[in-house]
Amino acid sequence: MYRILxxxxxxxxxxxxxxLVEQSELPIESLRTADNGAQAMERIQEERPDFLFTDIRxxxxxxxxLCERIAEMDADIQVVVISGYGDFEYAQKCLSYGVKEYLLKPVNIKAFQQVLAKLIQNKSKISSESFVAVTMLExxxxxxxxxxxLLQEEELARLVGSMSVELCGYKLKLNRFSEVLQELHMLVQQRLKARDVFGVQDELDLQGAVSEEELLERFEAAVSGILQELRAKRKGKQKDPIEEAKQYMEKRLAEDVSLEEVAEYVGLNPSYFSQLFKQSTNETFVQYRTRRRMEKAKKLLEQPQWRITDISGEVGYADHPHFTKTFKKYEGCLPSEYRHKMGIR
Known part of the structure; x- marks a missing residue:
């Protein structure tokens, strides 16, 4: 089963x-898309793909x-660059980041199938190396x-020590060793989330580690940190990151506050914060922000001294027509019509 981005x-x-991917009849585990490199990195953090096809511009x-960032990760992600004829020099630069294949626009079926066949062949070679069984990780x-x-610190340390000895016996390449720890960390998180433990930070930073020992130290510190966070939460000393985020956004409805900015403020990974926010509010970050802006706009519209053009800026819309369009989509009428309903002329 292959994961493609x-x-x-x-x-x-x-x-x-x-x-083209669907027509290839490959066994696909997931087929996802992204609009740009920044969004692609978010997708990669959520789930690492086997094959990645990316445009240049x-x-x-x-x-x-994006190719440079992936190369820094030292991950087994096979990257195919898609470029126009005029971008060929850029495509050549990607070779220094480990990109082995490129496709010229417009992409034709034959060329795509040939590249896909090479990717599958390379994947088979990689898969033949030593690997840790899924049942072992589970x-x-x-x-x-x-x-x-159960907040058992000594038992946790013992388990990590025992696991480390077994894992080192597999003689994995360093990047594969890192991937196994990432996968294990994710599995632990999934089990905790199944118990409704959502307030723990789930980013495992292994970038730049130069040895198995360093990777294991970071992994142990991460799972130990989760234990400490859980202990603090049970004592009622942990702040709710979503409530903090809401308060932060509420004070800045007139500003163009991004998800990344709010995630940084509450100390969470953007991808995890996005998931946690949706889980807690049943709305995406953008949906929640828009709703709060429109609710504030309605309150201001109910005050005659406010001009409609001023209200649009007060709720974060420098483009007045955009505000009008959004308000109508949310409320079902124009801001001026809403005022008439309130008896304000």
């Missing part, structure tokens, strides 16, 4: 590549920067989660 800012090209983070995750849940 397609990155391109043009919807038509994304859909075209999706269709994109807003926020282009394909070249067993370790269950034991670690149990020790964290």
């Amino acid at each position: 397609i990155v391109d800012d043009e919807p038509m090209i994304r859909r075209g590549l999706q269709k 994109m807003p926020k983070m282009d394909g070249l920067a 067993g370790w995750a269950t034991q670690l989660e149990q020790a964290v849940w």
Whole structure:
């Protein structure tokens, strides 16, 4: 089963590549897309793909920067660069970041299938290396989660020590060793979340580690940190990050506050914060912000001294027509019509 991520800012090209993947009849575990490199990095943090197809020219983070970030991760993600003829020099630069294949726009079926065949062949070679059985990881995750849940610090340290000895015996490459720990950490998190433990930070930073010992030290520190956070939460000393986020946003409805900014404020990874926010509010970050802006706009519209053009800026819309359009979509009428309903002329 393969995980594939397609990155391109043009919807038509994304859909075209999706269709080519689907026509290949590959056993697909997941097929996801991203509009740009920044969004692609979020997708990669959520679930690491086996194959990644990326355009060169994109807003926020282009394909070249994305390839560089992936190379820094030392991950077994096979990257295919898609470029126009005029971007060939950029595509060549990607070679220094470990990109082995590129496709020229417009992508034709034959070229795509040939590249896909090479990716599968490379994946088969990589998969033939030593690996840790999923059942082994599942067993370790269950034991670690149990020790964290019961706040058993000594047992947690013993389990990590025992697991470390076994894991080192597999003689994995350093990047694969890192991936196993990432997977194990994720499994522990999943088990805790199943118990409604959502307030723990789930980012495991292994970037830059130069040895198995360093990787294991960081892993142990991370799971121990979860235990400490859980202990503090049970004592009622832990602040609710979502309530903190709401208060932060409420004071800045007139500003263009991003999800990343709020996540940094509450000390959470943006991807995890996004999931946690949706889980806690049943709304996405953008949906919640829009609703709060519109609710504030309604309160201001009910006060005759406020001009409608001023209200749009007060709730974060520098573009007045955009505010009017959003308000109508939310409330079902224009701001001026809402005022008439309130008896304000």
